[in-house]
Amino acid sequence: MTAWEVNFDGLVGPTHNFSGLSHGNVASTASADSLSHPKAAALQGLAKMRRLMGMGLKQGVLPPHERPHIGTLRRLGFAGSDAQVLERAWATDPLLVRRCASAAAMWTANAATVSPAADTADGRTHFTPANLTTMFHRSMEHGQTGRVLKAIFADEARFAHHPALPPSPAFGDEGAANHTRFASAYDAPGVAFFVYGAEAMNPDAPRPTRYPARQTREASAAVARQHGLLPDRTVFAQQNPDAIDAGVFHNDVIAVGNGGVLFAHEQAFLEQEAVYEALRATCAPGDFTAIEVPEADVPLADAVASYLFNTQLVSLPDGNGMALIAPTECDTTPSVRNYLQGLVAGDNPISAVHTIDLTQSMRNGGGPACLRLRVVLSEADMGALGARCLLDDALLERLEAWVNLHYREDLRASDLADPGLLVESREALDALTQILGLGPIYDFQH
Numbered sequence: 009m010t011a012w013e014v015n016f017d018g019l020v021g022p023t024h025n026f027s028g029l030s031h032g033n034v035a036s037t038a039s040a041d042s043l044s045h046p047k048a049a050a051l052q053g054l055a056k057m058r059r060l061m062g063m064g065l066k067q068g069v070l071p072p073h074e075r076p077h078i079g080t081l082r083r084l085g086f087a088g089s090d091a092q093v094l095e096r097a098w099a100t101d102p103l104l105v106r107r108c109a110s111a112a113a114m115w116t117a118n119a120a121t122v123s124p125a126a127d128t129a130d131g132r133t134h135f136t137p138a139n140l141t142t143m144f145h146r147s148m149e150h151g152q153t154g155r156v157l158k159a160i161f162a163d164e165a166r167f168a169h170h171p172a173l174p175p176s177p178a179f180g181d182e183g184a185a186n187h188t189r190f191a192s193a194y195d196a197p198g199v200a201f202f203v204y205g206a207e208a209m210n211p212d213a214p215r216p217t218r219y220p221a222r223q224t225r226e227a228s229a230a231v232a233r234q235h236g237l238l239p240d241r242t243v244f245a246q247q248n249p250d251a252i253d254a255g256v257f258h259n260d261v262i263a264v265g266n267g268g269v270l271f272a273h274e275q276a277f278l279e280q281e282a283v284y285e286a287l288r289a290t291c292a293p294g295d296f297t298a299i300e301v302p303e304a305d306v307p308l309a310d311a312v313a314s315y316l317f318n319t320q321l322v323s324l325p326d327g328n329g330m331a332l333i334a335p336t337e338c339d340t341t342p343s344v345r346n347y348l349q350g351l352v353a354g355d356n357p358i359s360a361v362h363t364i365d366l367t368q369s370m371r372n373g374g375g376p377a378c379l380r381l382r383v384v385l386s387e388a389d390m391g392a393l394g395a396r397c398l399l400d401d402a403l404l405e406r407l408e409a410w411v412n413l414h415y416r417e418d419l420r421a422s423d424l425a426d427p428g429l430l431v432e433s434r435e436a437l438d439a440l441t442q443i444l445g446l447g448p449i450y451d452f453q454h
Contacts, residue, residue: 011195018116021072049368091427124384129236138183162394185258188265202228318375329359
């Protein structure tokens, strides 16, 4: 193998809290206003990274965003010192402060869409930060995301960076949570698979009625054009609107792909058989397999509650098949546990399931797949990175020590108004940029 898929996981930020901000995300809203545990959350994320490294997989890390984001509060009319801005905003609109203190950037599946060099017209790896326009608390992320990605993937001969799409509902873009690719090998030309929730500019097209369709077809098509993807190797499919209304806010809550395998619930897509046929026709003969989970075996509600499909589907080293990296909730949901036991015992590419405790992330609405951005890199690409973001045991130990030094054990919503938390968070992030060799990527560092 001359290229690898590297999982760049987001570090959970120091303001990890349960504010219930994500309409349509059942777990997020159910946990609103409960006590969160930032240190445990960050250590659980690092434990997942350690687990995947132990399986022989390549693992990277992305830094948290600065929160509360004082720059956004200033743009909304609050003035004074940073502490005064925070105090005045909290006195005027506590919910606004909570939105500006969201730690949702930990879910780096939403950070960007990434197209590997093997798929693009110019032979470079392309990045487009997601504009995340549907949710205000996430819409402020793309500027910081773009700076981070440019700092890490800095070699312009190898990596191309695009601005986020225009911040319009017509171009709502949620990043790699609604994109995957199928290929016989990571360095082989692949098929880009974009999944959208609605056609924003077609009022007669099917759409959900209870929850928003966060990804539009228009956005997916624009990203494909920006990245120079070949039309005959690109497939667009619509999410089942009923699934979105059942809490499937992103495609990666109901389907996951890797290599030539798509693992999906039978209610994942509109006109599902036609989607499969389009993928079979676009992939090379024999390069695409669909493993469909019947509603009779795993009801949609159980799939959403357990995050069965927000698992990471990974290729094991040395040709040992594929494994699902699943949250422990897949063990404690009977229908899911029974299905997975039968799956790994059967004749299919998925030969193992590894469960990981991600309770803090799960309670806030994100599972294993939410926490990682997949980037295909060659050995030369990895040598050209502009920061120390590829993990080894020594760096992982430094990050664990960093979390233990800087993070609070517990956090309540009222703590978000504390200027001391802002100072603590900035001190932590400043130290992190030195550990990772990122340079001054945060506003407060300028």
